[in-house]
Amino acid sequence: MVILSDWLAAQIDKTDAEPVYRQLLSLMQQAILSGRLAPGAKLPSSRTLAGDLGIARNTVLHVYDQLSAEGYVLSTTGSGTYVADTRPDTAAVGPRAPRATEDADAPAAPAAPAAPSSCPRGDMSVRGQRLIDEAGVSARQWGAFMPGVPDVAEFPARTWSRLQSRLWKSASHDLLTYAPGGGYRPLRRALSDYLRVARSVRCSPDQIIITTGIHQSIDLTVRLLADHGDRAWVEEPCYWGARSVLQASGIKLAPIPVDAEGLNPRDPDLRHPPRMALVTPSHQYPLGMVMSLARRRTLLEYARQHKVWIIEDDYDSEFRYGSRPLASLQGLDESDRVIYVGSLGKLLFPGLRIGYMVVPERLAATFRTAVAELYREGQLMQQAVLAEFIMDGYLTSHVRRMRTLYGERRQLLIDAVTRHFGDALPVMGDEAGLHFVLGLPESSDDREIAAAAYDAGVIVRPLASYYLGKQQRKGLLTGYACVPHENIDPAFATLARVIERHAFGKRAA
Amino acid sequence: MVILSDWLAAQIDKTDAEPVYRQLLSLMQQAILSGRLAPGAKLPSSRTLAGDLGIARNTVLHVYDQLSAEGYVLSTTGSGTYVADTRPDTAAVGPRAPRATEDADAPAAPAAPAAPSSCPRGDMSVRGQRLIDEAGVSARQWGAFMPGVPDVAEFPARTWSRLQSRLWKSASHDLLTYAPGGGYRPLRRALSDYLRVARSVRCSPDQIIITTGIHQSIDLTVRLLADHGDRAWVEEPCYWGARSVLQASGIKLAPIPVDAEGLNPRDPDLRHPPRMALVTPSHQYPLGMVMSLARRRTLLEYARQHKVWIIEDDYDSEFRYGSRPLASLQGLDESDRVIYVGSLGKLLFPGLRIGYMVVPERLAATFRTAVAELYREGQLMQQAVLAEFIMDGYLTSHVRRMRTLYGERRQLLIDAVTRHFGDALPVMGDEAGLHFVLGLPESSDDREIAAAAYDAGVIVRPLASYYLGKQQRKGLLTGYACVPHENIDPAFATLARVIERHAFGKRAA
Known part of the structure; x- marks a missing residue:
């Protein structure tokens, strides 16, 4: 028991931000879980331990109570506090486990360990892995030209x-x-x-x-x-x-x-x-x-x-x-x-x-x-x-107001496309919604262009991500709804430079 | 065309709450979908129809525009407006359908209609039907002694x-x-x-x-x-x-x-x-x-x-x-x-x-x-x-306050159980949470008792609903957290009467 007190005294730091109560509780738990305090061992009385550690007896009493509530120790009125036997039931987990080595004297496993559906696999499920591999969600959710996002600043x-x-x-x-x-x-x-x-x-x-x-x-x-x-x-x-x-x-x-x-x-x-x-x-x-x-x-x-x-x-x-x-x-x-x-x-x-x-x-x-x-x-x-x-009536009036606003932004963006590319790049699906598709030449790689645009600070999504089978068209989903009027031209100028470089092989001036 | 105007005039009710625009649009759509207006038929000019119906020409123009936008009609500048051919493609849906009878002159189906996984089944999926059959959710979510619900009035x-x-x-x-x-x-x-x-x-x-x-x-x-x-x-x-x-x-x-x-x-x-x-x-x-x-x-x-x-x-x-x-x-x-x-x-x-x-x-x-x-x-x-x-710090103080409050309610409810039943009905799992389980005699039917209590205005949940296999214990989940102190005794008196009648065969006095 002298050893326990010494060990505890060496570990407890009364100047630490963590209260002594929590430090002592955690140390006692560690000692029991690691076997330093063996099952059946008797704990020192609260008075003795408090004296040895130079802390309030009430603190030790609270720790003993909590240890008892959590099943680390057993308290018997009058006869003291003993470490409970909380070792894992090796008969239950040991002998049948393929990697179990700590229980060498157990008899050989009487039955096969696992049904086919529960064979040890990787961490993830097959469907989970696919979900992650094919995830389409974007790390950024706001900015020119994030498609599908309304202008929440106007809400x-x-x-x-x-x-x-x-x-x-x-x-x-x-x-x-x-x-x-x-x-x-x-x-x-x-x-x-x-x-x-x-x-x-x-x-x-x-x-x-x-x-x-x-x-x-x-x-x-x-x-x-x-x-x-x-x-x-x-x-x-x-x-x-x-x-x-x-x-x-x-x-x-x-x-x-x-x-x-x-x-x-x-x-x-x-x-x-x-x-x-x-x-x-x-x-x-x-x-x-x-x-x-x-x-x-x-x-x-x-x-x-x-x-x-x-x-x-x-x-x-x-x-x-x-x-x-x-x-x-x-x-x-x-x-x-x-x-x-x-x-x-x-x-x-x-x-x-x-x-x-x-x-x-x-x-x-x-x-x-x-x-x-x-x-x-x-x-x-x-x-x-x-x-x-x-x-x-706020929904109706907000939608009406936004329809006008988004209509203007759509026009500004179409004008910018025309100014930069004439009719070399078609604009598709612009009659409605919060985005259109800016068509790209068949020879271009829309994923690569979207990635380069992202690095340049502009969000667009490549049509490639929307195809399950072979990609039929190249293009970029370009959202205008959440972009303030005055940002449309400068942001599109950035995007246009990326497109020129990647789709038409032009070098930046 | 006279027939169309007459039919429309007979259907439109200018005193109706629904605007004439919507009535006319809907009637024209019906006429086209039902075949009353056949594909290729020419619509009367907007001026003529407006005159025949005694409504504004602009209304007719708007209806024609919308019909055109939705694909019901085709407008050719100068030559008028014609009903579009929007009949379902019976070659696509008809011949292969087991129950298709409208297309008698189609050749016999060249291939089996459906893969095994898509055989006509009921409306629901197997998993959907089970979800509904085994649903545990309660129709009421508030009142004595709804388990698992905190007192939101104290929030x-x-x-x-x-x-x-x-x-x-x-x-x-x-x-x-x-x-x-x-x-x-x-x-x-x-x-x-x-x-x-x-x-x-x-x-x-x-x-x-x-x-x-x-x-x-x-x-x-x-x-x-x-x-x-x-x-x-x-x-x-x-x-x-x-x-x-x-x-x-x-x-x-x-x-x-x-x-x-x-x-x-x-x-x-x-x-x-x-x-x-x-x-x-x-x-x-x-x-x-x-x-x-x-x-x-x-x-x-x-x-x-x-x-x-x-x-x-x-x-x-x-x-x-x-x-x-x-x-x-x-x-x-x-x-x-x-x-x-x-x-x-x-x-x-x-x-x-x-x-x-x-x-x-x-x-x-x-x-x-x-x-x-x-x-x-x-x-x-x-x-x-x-x-x-x-x-x-509001979470901590709210939890502390609720712990005291729920502790009192728990005690009031335990007292009520003891007063009515002595130790004939055990209280289980009352050390924590928002509910305890009130044990019932093995011979009783906890589902029946919970249903009778519900009819009497008291919500409890039978232990039976929580077992997947054979029910091992009879009892009622009884929540005290959301019941104001003063309601506990009267509500439990009601519940006690139900229990006495059903579990102990006592008649109401």
């Missing part, structure tokens, strides 16, 4: 904050606890009104499910309606995030080409109906074309006949610069095969993380249960703020 | 709202857009400090990943570290939500019994190492025992040898009424096999939806990428509010 933060403060003043318990499946009722009502008018979606508030965004909406749909190994059609090219979500749930992707009229399945595709199809009919992501009415009707009819689920991702159709926004595919569907998904992130600010889905009436209760079961949703306070924001 | 909403308003005043773009992987840096620093001191977790801010809660933390872990078909040990009984999340990702569950010392794997379990094990060592959910130090060391050693991932769910250990909170399992782990998950929901308010995980250092970058890729996180504004709340 009416004051109005939002005012509504928020008012609601928090009367925060009731049902807004602070878990959400009932489906989300805040008044928000669902406000959204169904909005979607009926703005997007020709046919729905009642009951059919609306509030989620944290398009990723969660797709995830929920896939888990409820598709099994591991099922196939899904995705547009080629398509959004990397949707691909990752589908694959992480075990869905096999069948890339379907798009042409000027949108999704264009070929004969072999049609012969093998998938379980689901993920489409962006209003504004193909990333190329920007609109799915034609004939294609829409064909897809719906095919879905009806083959019981294919269609996920309609309607991610930014509010921002259409020429004509009015186009009607949704969901509004044409007579057979309840369409799950419509959208998000408020691109209209307001991405960090909000509120999205919505519209599901067929007969599945509404199922989706409500599942969203609560899988994700335990909450955030009703934010949903309430958003509901007020919509009902007071 | 310092004013302080929170004040911090929030201050932050929104200077909302910068990087707090409003997508989050970089892992979450808001100052929050991760504050949490790592908190977890080191309060939970003996060993971690740096880099190892902290902010999520929306324990469900998302488990989901992310499973997708990165386990594949479809892998096995996971779960405690028997265990939390329904964790079970649902694991199963929804294709994990097979192996229920492992618990005894007074926590998880107690038997020989056959040990012979087949799982890919992961989900445990609640500080306070077994739902029964409440603490995993002994020997079992902890055995589990860690087993995990090291067989490369088993351990998910430590440390959901409510801050509320421990007798001793200080116990150290985490993660703090004992020398081989980086533990993923530690926790949530702020039970400390503050469940609707907050901010949780955290602590991952081994070598996997931190992987988890940061994956959380951004799979979920596109945001909510940095809320994370910033929470960081301030913690750094200003």
Whole structure:
């Protein structure tokens, strides 16, 4: 016991920022775990140890209490405190382990150690490794010409904050606890009104499910309606995030080409109906074309006949610069095969993380249960703020204002392209949204150009990242929405220099 | 054309709340989709139609523009507007469809219609149907004696709202857009400090990943570290939500019994190492025992040898009424096999939806990428509010205050149990947390009693819902945290009547 006190005294530093209590506790734990204090050993009395270490007896008593509570020691009233036997049960872990060497006297393992599915593997799962290898998410989320990001500096933060403060003043318990499946009722009502008018979606508030965004909406749909190994059609090219979500749930992707009229399945595709199809009919992501009415009707009819689920991702159709926004595919569907998904992130600010889905009436209760079961949703306070924001008309006026603003920025950027490149580089998919695709010569390497642009301080995304199979076009996704008017020309000048150097072999002047 | 005008005139109701523009657009679309207006038909000029219907010519012009934008009609300058051919491509959808009858003159199908994995099935997937069938989520989330829910009425909403308003005043773009992987840096620093001191977790801010809660933390872990078909040990009984999340990702569950010392794997379990094990060592959910130090060391050693991932769910250990909170399992782990998950929901308010995980250092970058890729996180504004709340000391003082308050409520409820039932009904797992288990006689049906209590206005959850295999004990999860002191006696009187009637066959007086 003298040895223990000496060892402890040598280790404890009373001038350290860490309280003596924590130091002593940690040292005693170490001593027991390492075997320095063997099972069954008796600890010195608290009075003795406190005296030896020159610390308050109460400190030692607290440490002994905590050691006892955590099972390191056993205290018997009257007879003192003993080190508990907490050594791992080597009979349980030792003999069967291939690498177990510490238990040499154990009998030979009576059974094979592992079933095939649980063979020692690497740290990661196969699906986890693929998710990381194919990850499309960008390290930077802001700056010229980040695609898909609205100008959050223009968001009416004051109005939002005012509504928020008012609601928090009367925060009731049902807004602070878990959400009932489906989300805040008044928000669902406000959204169904909005979607009926703005997007020709046919729905009642009951059919609306509030989620944290398009990723969660797709995830929920896939888990409820598709099994591991099922196939899904995705547009080629398509959004990397949707691909990752589908694959992480075990869905096999069948890339379907798009042409000027949108999704264009070929004969072999049609012969093998998938379980689901993920489409962006209003504004193909990333190329920007609109799915034609004939294609829409064909897809719906095919879905009806083959019981294919269609996920309609309607991610930014509010921002259409020429004509009015186009009607949704969901509004044409007579057979309840369409799950419509959208998000408020691109209209307001991405960090909000509120999205919505519209599901067929007969599945509404199922989706409500599942969203609560899988994700335990909450955030009703934010949903309430958003509901007020919509009902007071701020959403509509903000979208209207942004449409004008983004329209101007789009024009400035197109002008800059023309000024630098004439018509050598086509601008594609610029009728709507927050970005367009700047076409590059077939011979260029858009990944390399995007990487060089990134190093020069300009964010663009190469079309290459959106293809699952062979890349059909070269180009850069170029976002203008989050770039202040006056930054567009200088940022594009930088990008143009990179393009000239890499795509046309020109040297910087 | 006269027929069209007449039909339209008969349908349009100028006194309707819906604007004439929308009525006319919708009617024209219907007429085209139904074939009433055949492909190639010429529309009347806008002047003629406006005259026939007695409406403004501009209205008709806008409708024609929108029809043209959506592809219903084709406009040729000078020669008029014609109905486009938007009929579904029956060659694509018809001949191969088993139920296709409208295209009788098509040749016989040249190929089998569907691969086995995409045979017409029901609406739901197998996993979706199971998720719904086994859903544990409650329709009500508030009231005596809802387990697992803190008293949100005691949450310092004013302080929170004040911090929030201050932050929104200077909302910068990087707090409003997508989050970089892992979450808001100052929050991760504050949490790592908190977890080191309060939970003996060993971690740096880099190892902290902010999520929306324990469900998302488990989901992310499973997708990165386990594949479809892998096995996971779960405690028997265990939390329904964790079970649902694991199963929804294709994990097979192996229920492992618990005894007074926590998880107690038997020989056959040990012979087949799982890919992961989900445990609640500080306070077994739902029964409440603490995993002994020997079992902890055995589990860690087993995990090291067989490369088993351990998910430590440390959901409510801050509320421990007798001793200080116990150290985490993660703090004992020398081989980086533990993923530690926790949530702020039970400390503050469940609707907050901010949780955290602590991952081994070598996997931190992987988890940061994956959380951004799979979920596109945001909510940095809320994370910033929470960081301030913690750094200003409000979390610690709130937890301290709640521990006293919940301790009192726990005692009131135990007193009520004793007053009504003496020692006929044991109280289990009451040393910590927000609930205890009220044991019921072996002969009783806890599901039936919970249902009858629900009808009488009292929420309790039957132990039955937490067993995957054969139910070993009967009992009710009874939460006291969210019940004001004065409501405990009357609510328990109601519950006691239900128990007396159902478990002891007594009639109401």
